[in-house]
Amino acid sequence: MPGRRLVLVPLVVIGVNAIFLLAGPGGEHRQAWPWGWALQVVSAGALLLRHRWPGAVLVVTAGAALLYYPFGFPDSPLGAGFVIALFTVTRAGRRLAAAGGVLLLFAGVPLMAWLIYGDARLIQPAEAVGQVAILLGPVVAGESVRAWRERAEAAARERETQERLRIARELHDVLAHQISLISVQAGAALHRRDPDGAFEALEHIRAASKQALREFRTVLGVLRDDAPRVSLARLPELLAEVRAAGVDVRLTGEPPRDLPAAVDAAAFRIVQESLSNVLRHAGARTVRIDIHEAGGRLALRVDDDGAGGAPAAPGNGLRGMRERVETLGGTVEAGRGPEGGFRVRAELPRAVPA
Numbered sequence: 001m002p003g004r005r006l007v008l009v010p011l012v013v014i015g016v017n018a019i020f021l022l023a024g025p026g027g028e029h030r031q032a033w034p035w036g037w038a039l040q041v042v043s044a045g046a047l048l049l050r051h052r053w054p055g056a057v058l059v060v061t062a063g064a065a066l067l068y069y070p071f072g073f074p075d076s077p078l079g080a081g082f083v084i085a086l087f088t089v090t091r092a093g094r095r096l097a098a099a100g101g102v103l104l105l106f107a108g109v110p111l112m113a114w115l116i117y118g119d120a121r122l123i124q125p126a127e128a129v130g131q132v133a134i135l136l137g138p139v140v141a142g143e144s145v146r147a148w149r150e151r152a153e154a155a156a157r158e159r160e161t162q163e164r165l166r167i168a169r170e171l172h173d174v175l176a177h178q179i180s181l182i183s184v185q186a187g188a189a190l191h192r193r194d195p196d197g198a199f200e201a202l203e204h205i206r207a208a209s210k211q212a213l214r215e216f217r218t219v220l221g222v223l224r225d226d227a228p229r230v231s232l233a234r235l236p237e238l239l240a241e242v243r244a245a246g247v248d249v250r251l252t253g254e255p256p257r258d259l260p261a262a263v264d265a266a267a268f269r270i271v272q273e274s275l276s277n278v279l280r281h282a283g284a285r286t287v288r289i290d291i292h293e294a295g296g297r298l299a300l301r302v303d304d305d306g307a308g309g310a311p312a313a314p315g316n317g318l319r320g321m322r323e324r325v326e327t328l329g330g331t332v333e334a335g336r337g338p339e340g341g342f343r344v345r346a347e348l349p350r351a352v353p354a
Helices: 002-023 035-049 054-068 079-091 095-117 125-191 195-224 232-244 261-282 316-327
Strands: 248-252 286-294 297-304 331-336 342-349
Touching: 002 035, 002 079, 035 054, 035 079, 054 079, 054 095, 079 095, 079 125, 095 125, 125 195, 125 232, 125 261, 125 316, 195 232, 232 248, 232 261, 232 286, 261 286, 261 297, 261 316, 261 342, 316 331, 316 342
Parallel strands: 248 286
Antiparallel strands: 286 297, 297 342, 331 342
8 A cells, every 4th residue: 555655646746737737828838848747757756756765855856846937837736746745854854854945945936036037026925925835834744744653653662561561570470479389399398208298299399380381371372362361260279379388378358250350360460479479588377368349449468477578679579569550540568567577458449440
């Protein structure tokens, strides 16, 4: 389609000008054939290269207009070629070239008339005002299109950045949690002297590895838009994995079952990341999770009795947690709990903002 439009515009321009030349009155005008027609073809033909060399095309179309009108060829919209070239140059962001083209044509026509006839009689005040309007029109239009394209490109870059961040958060949440489970179970296997206990830990490692692969495929499925939904409905499975690692997890409250998909997924990831931090940093023996809904908002609280708390410098997990919550218009707090240990508390709105 762009290639067709590239050729179509010059054809339309030369076609309209040909109609004017063939149907227009002769009068005192200079004969259009052959030089008038040659200028028409040069001006329209140059438009074929307007996207590759917009500045050169602007000069060519301006030169054709400066030669055509002062020499008294029959009236025709040959200047349309210059108008299109001026629009193209402005849209490309070449403001200096556009300003130079406007000044060249506006000052060049009376100058050529003065050189040919000894005065600038072709330019009357009313005509000068009309020429200014005609020349400023493509400049304003080109600037508007350029600004619109820049906003569209910036929006596309922002969407791409947000998508990358979303995928990075998903990968971090999935892999960090499962690898933490594997690390804990591997440590347990190394410290157990009885074969049954060691084999049990190895069995948990194998289960966690399989779950990590399933989660990884889920994240890849997000890119294909066929991934299963991440939901609080998977919370019992998540808690069973952490309990298998030797942490006593206690859940109070009943997660709502009709949450918006984005809120449901964010709530699950917050609990998952909190439990991952417990396994990696806290050294806790007990974790208490409370989930309830009040006033149209979903409230989550995760408390542990560990001494390690969160890492000294917040990492990608806590940062990703905050990004998830803030995107949905919620709030999150993470820090030392009132009775020691570490606490994560988040509130998510049921209504997802646009």
